[in-house]
Amino acid sequence: MIKINKLEIENVKRVKAVKIEPTSAGLTIVGGNNNQGKTSVLDAIAWGLGGNKYRPSQAEREGSVVPPYLHIVLSNGLVVERKGKNSDLKVIDPNGQKGGQQLLDSFVEELAIDLPKFMNATSKEKANILLRIIGVGNQLHELEVKELEIYNRRHAIGQIADQKSKFAKEQPYFPDAPKEPISASELIRQQQEILARNGENQRKRQRAQQIQQEFEVQGREVNRLTAMLNAAQSKYTELQQDLAIAQKDAIDLLDESTTELEANIQQIDEINRKVRANLDKDKAETDASEYRVEYDKLSGDINAVRQQKTELLTTANLPLPGLSVADGELVYNGQHWDNMSGSDQLKVSTAIVRKLKPDCGFILLDKLEQMDLKSLNEFGQWLEQEGLQAIATRVSTGEECSILIQDGYVVGQEEIEFQQKPGEIDAGPTWKAGEF
CATH class of the missing domain: 3.40.50.300 (P-loop containing nucleotide triphosphate hydrolases)
Incomplete structure (x- = not known):
């Protein structure tokens, strides 16, 4: 030298x-x-x-x-x-x-006869000088751009995940609501089927009543018409059998209620509102979970890029042991420029200038x-x-x-x-x- x-x-x-x-x-x-x-x-x-x-x-x-x-x-x-x-x-x-x-x-070296020019430079300028002379500036810049891109994507994903989680928490949940929205036409169809079955039951009851009346008339006719006893008795027996069947059918019949369907028809909008709220809450929770998975993946990508940066600087021919670059700034023995002692600042500056x-x-x-x-x-x-x-x-x-x-x-x-x-x-x- x-x-x-x-x-x-x-x-x-x-x-x-x-x-x-x-x-x-x-x-x-x-x-x-x-x-x-x-x-x-x-x-x-x-x-x-x-x-x-x-x-x-x-x-x-x-x-x-x-x-x-x-x-x-x-x-x-x-x-x-x-x-x-x-x-x-x-x-x-x-x-x-x-x-x-x-x-x-x-x-x-120009900076050797004007060292304050280096010492008074910004933190970024000092770091750029060091990276330039050790020949890793372009590689580190590419890694920093990649890290920033992934970081911004992760930040956006994290914000969306937080919004989805917040939205899910704010949504009401109705455990008594059905899983799918109700169709008014389907309820009306079910009501019409019940009414049709009830109508058939009513027809059977009327038929039973009609047979009962005929049976009674015929009984009186038996008393009145002795001569026609055999014929009437036969008819009577037949009717008696029919009556027994009809009465048995009538006894086993059970009318279905349409009260719940009528209430559901009247409250269909409220029910569907609850269903939609439940679906929105479920969807928001699912989305939040998926975004969190993506966020964690991007965090891993950022750590991988940072490891590449560390390895790049570790293997570089640095002018001073303990000297490195972190977040675009000089770091010496773990301290950034503004936290270095005056002696360390002079050591770092002199070592870098000598390297030039x-x-x-x-x-x-x-x-x-x-x-x-x-x-x-x-x-x-x-x-x-x-x-x-x-x-x-x-x-x-x-x-x-x-x-x-x-x-x-x-x-x-x-x-x-x-x-x-x-x-x-x-x-x-x-x-x-x-x-x-």
Whole structure:
């Protein structure tokens, strides 16, 4: 990995003249009070390595008659210079060959010289950068689209099931009602059949009464007509037999009542209302049950897609152990970005930026005063472990600062005398990180 071995900066923004040799691995903190030139150091490095798009709007130090001068020595032997009236770029490789911005761009990651750009991005943007560099962005996007589609279908099914269940609960139920609606014409037909049978019974009763009358007349005729006794007796006997049969038939007859049918005919609308209510309730309960089955199936499909996403990220070449993406956001050791400690946020950002261009072994960080000493120490130890270099600023003059800037100088370099030739710095002392 390529790192910054040495910096010489003159007349850039608030910097008057500084020489710095950052630590090769770990955290180099440029400290000092406000408006002393700390951020100007980082801006000068960004301009020197990132190109003119990082040139400060007012690059030359106010009041200076000497143009800005930048001299950066990298660990791969490259020397990067900007000097002269136009601050032209010159890149010299170890073999003495000249290069340009294209050579620097091949290994200098843009976010490494502007890490806050990554840290201030939205959660979705951070996650997309990570997914892009590990090469699973498109696959994960397809799985997320599939998961959302199934989720929306399941949500709709669940709503319908809930509506059906609610409707079924609200419906009245009539246990005494028949299973099917009643037909008025069928009831009338049944009534007519009963009336016909009753009419036949009445005819038989009338016949019995008629025979009874004839029998009585004939009996009187027997008393009156003795001469005709034999004939009358025969007729009498015959009639007596017929009478016995007729009376027996009449005794066994039982008229059917039409009262219930008449009541049903009168109440057919009410009965059918109850039947329909029962059918609606049964149908709603059946529908609700079927939708619940479909809901459970879709839940299984969602879990299967989520498992695919987990496996995809588990097998991916992630830049940091414990780092992943969940619901479109970065997650580190189970915590989303807004719940990560400041140290963890810096670890995640640095690891992702390093993954973008693995040859870029340094990052620039401005304004670390919001971090406590414990977090700074943890971050510095992690950088050393990973062999990474970070140059950062902090409004502080405490012992955690590797270098102190005051009035545009590194403390201890105030007596540097500038040469008359523009862009050259007197060969005064060079402060190495960690000497404070």
